[in-house]
Amino acid sequence: MNVWLEKQRHLIDFTLASLARRKTKNLGLLLAYAVLVFVLASLMLFTQALRSEATFVLAGSPEVILQRMVAGRHDLIPPGYIEKIGRIRGVQKQEGRLWGYYYDPVVNANYTFMARPANEVASGSIMVGATLARARGLAAGNVISFRSYSGKLFAFKVSAVLSPDSELLSADLVLLSEADFRAFFEYPAGYFTDIALSVANPQEVRKVAEKLSASLPDSRPILREEVLRTYQSVFDWREGIMLTVLAGAILAFAILSWEKASGLSAEEKREIGILKAIGWETSDVIRMKMWEGMLISLTAFLLGFIAAYVHVFYFGAAVFEPVLKGWAVLYPRFALVPTVDGLQVATLFFFTVFPYTAAVLVPIWRAAITDPDSVMRA
Amino acid sequence: MIELSQIKKAFNQGQSNEYWALNGIDLTLEAGKVTAFRGPSGSGKTTLLTLVGCLSRPTSGRVRFKGEDISGLPERFLTEIRRQSFGFIFQQFNLIKGLTAIENVILPGFPTGRPRAELIAAAEQIFEQLKLSHRRTAKVEWLSGGEQQRVAIARALINNPEVIIADEPTANLDTALSREFMAILEGFTAAGKTVLLTSHDPLVVESDAVHRVIGMRDGCLVDA
Amino acid sequence: MRRPSTLAFILLMVMSLGVIAIFAHSWQLTVTDQSRLQANRTLVTQLGLTDLALFSESRYTRHPSQADLHSALQDHPGAFDHFPTGSLISPPAHLTKTHERLAGKTTSPD
Ligand SMILES: Nc1ncnc2c1ncn2[C@@H]1O[C@H](COP(=O)(O)OP(=O)(O)OP(=O)(O)O)[C@@H](O)[C@H]1O
Numbered sequence: 001m002n003v004w005l006e007k008q009r010h011l012i013d014f015t016l017a018s019l020a021r022r023k024t025k026n027l028g029l030l031l032a033y034a035v036l037v038f039v040l041a042s043l044m045l046f047t048q049a050l051r052s053e054a055t056f057v058l059a060g061s062p063e064v065i066l067q068r069m070v071a072g073r074h075d076l077i078p079p080g081y082i083e084k085i086g087r088i089r090g091v092q093k094q095e096g097r098l099w100g101y102y103y104d105p106v107v108n109a110n111y112t113f114m115a116r117p118a119n120e121v122a123s124g125s126i127m128v129g130a131t132l133a134r135a136r137g138l139a140a141g142n143v144i145s146f147r148s149y150s151g152k153l154f155a156f157k158v159s160a161v162l163s164p165d166s167e168l169l170s171a172d173l174v175l176l177s178e179a180d181f182r183a184f185f186e187y188p189a190g191y192f193t194d195i196a197l198s199v200a201n202p203q204e205v206r207k208v209a210e211k212l213s214a215s216l217p218d219s220r221p222i223l224r225e226e227v228l229r230t231y232q233s234v235f236d237w238r239e240g241i242m243l244t245v246l247a248g249a250i251l252a253f254a255i256l257s258w259e260k261a262s263g264l265s266a267e268e269k270r271e272i273g274i275l276k277a278i279g280w281e282t283s284d285v286i287r288m289k290m291w292e293g294m295l296i297s298l299t300a301f302l303l304g305f306i307a308a309y310v311h312v313f314y315f316g317a318a319v320f321e322p323v324l325k326g327w328a329v330l331y332p333r334f335a336l337v338p339t340v341d342g343l344q345v346a347t348l349f350f351f352t353v354f355p356y357t358a359a360v361l362v363p364i365w366r367a368a369i370t371d372p373d374s375v376m377r378a
Numbered sequence: 379m380i381e382l383s384q385i386k387k388a389f390n391q392g393q394s395n396e397y398w399a400l401n402g403i404d405l406t407l408e409a410g411k412v413t414a415f416r417g418p419s420g421s422g423k424t425t426l427l428t429l430v431g432c433l434s435r436p437t438s439g440r441v442r443f444k445g446e447d448i449s450g451l452p453e454r455f456l457t458e459i460r461r462q463s464f465g466f467i468f469q470q471f472n473l474i475k476g477l478t479a480i481e482n483v484i485l486p487g488f489p490t491g492r493p494r495a496e497l498i499a500a501a502e503q504i505f506e507q508l509k510l511s512h513r514r515t516a517k518v519e520w521l522s523g524g525e526q527q528r529v530a531i532a533r534a535l536i537n538n539p540e541v542i543i544a545d546e547p548t549a550n551l552d553t554a555l556s557r558e559f560m561a562i563l564e565g566f567t568a569a570g571k572t573v574l575l576t577s578h579d580p581l582v583v584e585s586d587a588v589h590r591v592i593g594m595r596d597g598c599l600v601d602a
Numbered sequence: 603m604r605r606p607s608t609l610a611f612i613l614l615m616v617m618s619l620g621v622i623a624i625f626a627h628s629w630q631l632t633v634t635d636q637s638r639l640q641a642n643r644t645l646v647t648q649l650g651l652t653d654l655a656l657f658s659e660s661r662y663t664r665h666p667s668q669a670d671l672h673s674a675l676q677d678h679p680g681a682f683d684h685f686p687t688g689s690l691i692s693p694p695a696h697l698t699k700t701h702e703r704l705a706g707k708t709t710s711p712d
C-alpha cells in the first residue's frame with residue numbers, strides 16, 4: 001500500500017514536472033477550462049437559487065386567479081361576475097384585483113400599477129418599488145407626476161419605497177389607492193382586471209377550477225401550482241441564449257482539449273518510448289497520463305465552481321446581468337439565498353472531469369503499447 | 379549469466395519486407411565482464427542488445443538470464459526484469475528534455491515505489507562519483523554532450539542493475555570524453571557489474587577495459 | 603527540493619475544503635436570509651403577486667404565469683420575438699397543457 005502510494009506520487013511528480021515545461025500553454029488551457037466550468041456552474045447555481053427562491057416566496061400567491069377572455073384576448077371582469085363565483089363551494093374568499101401596466105417615457109420603462117385598499121395606500125399617494133425609485137431618483141416624501149393614457153397629468157406623493165430586500169418581486173411596482181387607479185386609467189366603475197380566489201382546502205383547488213370553467217365558460221383560471229410550475233421550469237438547462245452561446249464555447253474547448261490531449265506529438269511519443277525502455281510499464285505510463293487528466297480537470301472544476309459560487313451569491317451574478325436584463329430598463333438588484341443542489345454539482349463534475357480525462361487517455365493507450373525497443377534506433 | 383541459444387529475429391515477419399536481422403546466435407556471456415560487439419552497420423548488434431535487455435523478444439530461440447528462460451515471458455515480467463537487472467545507455471542518450479538532470483536520473487526508480495528522498499540521495503551519490511554534482515539541477519538540454527552522457531549513465535545506475543547495456547556509447551563523444559567513459563567502465567567492472575556494449579570505435583574495442591570482443595556480420599557471430 | 607505533488611495536494615485540498623465549506627454554508631440558512639425570504643412571502647400574500655419582477659420589458663415576461671394563451675401574434679408566449687429574455691424563458695408548461703386538462707370538461711371550445 002505504501003509502495004503503491006509512493007509510486008502514484010512519483011507519477012504525479014513526473015506529470016506535473018512535464019506540465020511545467022510548457023507553463024504558459026498548460027496554464028492557459030487550465031484557465032480556459034476553469035472559465036468554462038465557471039460559466040456553467042454560475043448558470044447552474046443562479047437558476048437553481050432563483051428557482052428555489054421563487055418556489056418559496058410564490059407559495060404565498062393566490063390559489064386561483066381568474067381571467068376573463070373576450071375574442072381570444074384578456075379582458076376586464078364586468079360587474080356582477082364576482083357574485084356568480086360566490087356560489088361555488090370551497091371558495092373561501094374572492095376579491096377583484098386592479099392592476100395594469102404603465103409606460104414611463106421619462107426613463108423608457110414599464111411599471112406595474114396595482115390598486116391597494118385605502119387603508120394601505122392613501123388617496124393621492126403611492127408606494128414604489130426600490131428599483132423604480134432608483135431609476136427615477138425617488139425617496140419617501142417626494143412628489144412625482146405621471147401623464148395618464150388619456151393625457152391628463154396626475155401628481156402623487158411617494159409615501160414609502162418598498163424594501164430593497166423585495167426588489168426581485170417589487171422592482172417596478174407602483175401601489176396606489178383604488179380611486180386613484182380608476183381615475184388614472186379611466187377604468188370603468190365596477191370592472192376589475194382579474195379575480196383572486198382563496199380556496200381553503202388545497203385538495204379542492206382543481207375541483208374549483210373545473211367548476212369555474214364550467215359555470216363561467218369565458219373565464220380562464222390560473223392555479224397557484226401552475227404559477228409555481230412556471231418558475232420550476234424557468235431557465236431550464238435546455239433554455240436560453242446563454243446555453244446557445246455556451247454551446248459554442250463548449251465546442252471550442254472540446255476541440256482545443258482534444259487537439260491538445262489527443263494529438264500526441266512525436267516528442268511525447270519518444271518520451272513514452274524512453275520511459276518504457278528504462279523500466280516503466282504500460283500501465284504506469286497510462287496511469288501517469290490519467291493523473292494528468294484528473295489533476296487538470298479537477299483543478300479546473302474546483303476553481304471554476306468556487307469562483308461561480310462567489311460570483312452568483314456575492315457579486316449578484318454580474319456576468320449574466322446584461323443577458324437577463326434584456327431590453328428592460330428596470331433590473332432589480334437582488335441577492336439570492338445560497339442553495340447548492342448536490343446532484344447538479346455531481347452532474348457538472350461528471351461532465352467536466354470525465355470527458356477530459358478520457359480525451360487524455362485514449363491516444364496515450366496506443367502510444368503506450370508500442371514496443372520499447374524503438375528508442376534504440378532514433 | 380546470459381545464455382543465448384539459436385536466437386533468430388525477424389522484422390515484419392510474413393510481409394513482403396520481411397527481414398531477418400539475426401540468424402541463429404549461440405552465445406554465453408559471463409558475469410562481471412565487459413563484452414563488446416563489433417561489426418559493420420546493419421549486422422544486428424543493436425537488435426541483439428534489445429533481445430538481451432528484454433526490450434524485445436526473439437522470433438525463435440531462447441534467452442536465459444541467470445538460468446531462467448525469459449524469452450517467453452509476458453511483457454509485464456519482462457519490464458520488471460528490465461527495470462531491476464538492466465541499465466541502458468543509449469547512443470542518443472534519450473534524456474527527457476525540460477527536466478533537470480536529477481529528475482531524469484530518478485525516473486527509472488518511479489515504478490519501484492522507492493521513496494523520493496531515497497532516490498534523490500542515491501542519485502546525488504552517483505553524481506558525486508561521476509563528478510557531476512554541480513550540474514544536477516540544470517535542465518538536460520543545457521548540458522554538454524559529455525555531461526549528458528554522464529546523466530544517462532547515472533540514470534542507468536539508479537536501480538543498481540547487474541547488467542549495463544550501452545549501444546554505441548562513444549559515438550557522440552570526442553577522444554578525451556571517450557577515454558573518460560572507458561575509465562567509468564573500469565569502475566563498473568570493479569563494482570562487479572556486467573557490461574555489454576556495441577562499438578565501431580577502435581578506442582573502445584581495443585581498450586584494456588574490454589574483456590571480450592565479439593564480431594558480427596549479417597546477423598551471425600564471426601571471429602573478431 | 604520541494605515536491606510538486608505536495609504542492610498539488612495542498613492546492614487541491616484547500617480547494618476541496620472550499621467546496622465543502624460552500625456546501626456547509628448553503629445548507630445552513632442564515633437568520634437574515636430566512637427573515638428576508640419570509641418577509642417576501644408575506645409581501646406576495648399581501649399584494650397577491652404572482653410573478654418575479656425579473657424582466658419588465660414585455661407583458662408575458664413580466665408576468666409569465668399570467669401570460670395569455672389566446673392572444674395572437676406578439677403576445678403569444680411562444681412567439682418569435684426580439685426581446686432577448688423571450689428566448690430565455692419558454693412558454694409556461696400549463697399553457698400548453700390547458701387543452702388536455704379541460705378537454706371535454708367545458709361546454710365552450712377551449
Ligand atoms: N524495426 C525494424 N524493422 C525492420 N527492420 C529492422 C528494424 N530494426 C532493425 N532492422 C534491420 O535489422 C538490421 C539490423 O539492425 P541493427 O540496428 O541491429 O544493426 P546494427 O548492427 O546495430 O547497425 P549499426 O552499427 O548501424 O547500429 C538492419 O538491417 C535494420 O535495417
Ligand SMILES: [Mg+2]
Binds near residue numbers: 423424425545576
Ligand atoms: Mg546499432
